[in-house]
Amino acid sequence: MWHQKRGIVAKINGNTCIVLTPEGTFTKIRRPSSETRVGEELAYRSDLLSAATKPILLVAGLLVAFLIYPALYHLLVPQAVAYVSLDIHHGVEMAVDENNKVIGVRSFNDGGSVMADQLNLKGKDLNDAVAALVDKAIDLDYIGAGRNNLVVSTIVTPDSAPRTQSIAQNRLHEVLEESILRHGYSGQVRIYAASEELRLAAEKQKLTAGQYLVYEELVAAGHKLAIEDINGQSLGQLTAAYNMDGVSPQYIDNGSSGEVSLAEEGRTGSNVSRGYSSHMVRNVRVPGNQVMPATQAALAETNVRG
DSSP: OEEEEEEHHHHHHHHHHHHHHSOOEEEEEEOOTTTTTTTOOEEEEEEEETEEEHHHHHHHHHHHHHHHHHHHHHHHSOSEEEEEESSSSSSSEEOOOSBBEEEEEESSSSHHHHHHHHHHTTTTTTTHHHHHHHHHOOOOOSOTTSOOOOEEEEEEOOTTTTTTTTHHHHHHHHHHHHHHTTOOOOOOEEEEEEOOHHHHHHHHHHHHHHHHHHHHHHHHTOOOOOOOHHSSHHHHHHHHTTGGGGGGGGGSSSSOOOSSSBBBOEEEEGGGTEEEEEEEEEEOOOOOOGHHHHHHHHHHHHHOOO
16 A cells, blocks of 8 residues: 655665655655755655565465465366376377367387377377377387287376266277278287376386386286386287287288278276276277288288297
């Protein structure tokens, strides 16, 4: 609050001056104009708040800001309702908001970071981002003919997320399958719905939730391997090496039967003790009339070796 006061100019120092008040005190104020002279009486505004009152108001203001800031933060900053990781050769995790838009991307290794940075995924629809990642993986030769092409996606819903928000797993499956088939390749797609606790445990090991789940499944099956083994190989290589859940070369189909693109032997399951509540597996197979010549040759070679 301001109050009008009067005083006589006792000293001038650049843009400020010292005035003598009627109470006999000296006060430093801003010089009203360049015409102001010593001895001149002038009017000025004075802050009525005492020195003791100002700290109290400052503390009160900080308290109000402390109480209001969290609410404003949640209103103004998009919040993640799910974390979706995609593991092909390198793992990438995307934070997704209530509109299914990617609001954050991270990876725990350089390969995943390069993929994500080149694609500029933030702001994209989740399904578009997933399709772009598969296309990029194929460009980088992480998915190809005659291989154990395994794509693992893990969906983690934070405890703080609204219960009404969820990621459509079936649609995510379709996008992944279509993206692989569009290039004429076969493989397997796995989608897990995992707990926030598992994601945090994976984060401590610098793994995506999908990588950590595969690691836990292999360890639970009696295989001896270290965290470094997960980081050093693609999940397809790992599952093939350990014949995890039947993922081996014979899973790749040569297309001779001309069957439909989306295989019928999709499997579902759950294992809450390992941190995931649902587990969907589907084989992605290319119809015989759509298999590229190069793919047929590679698949034939694989079948011979198998």
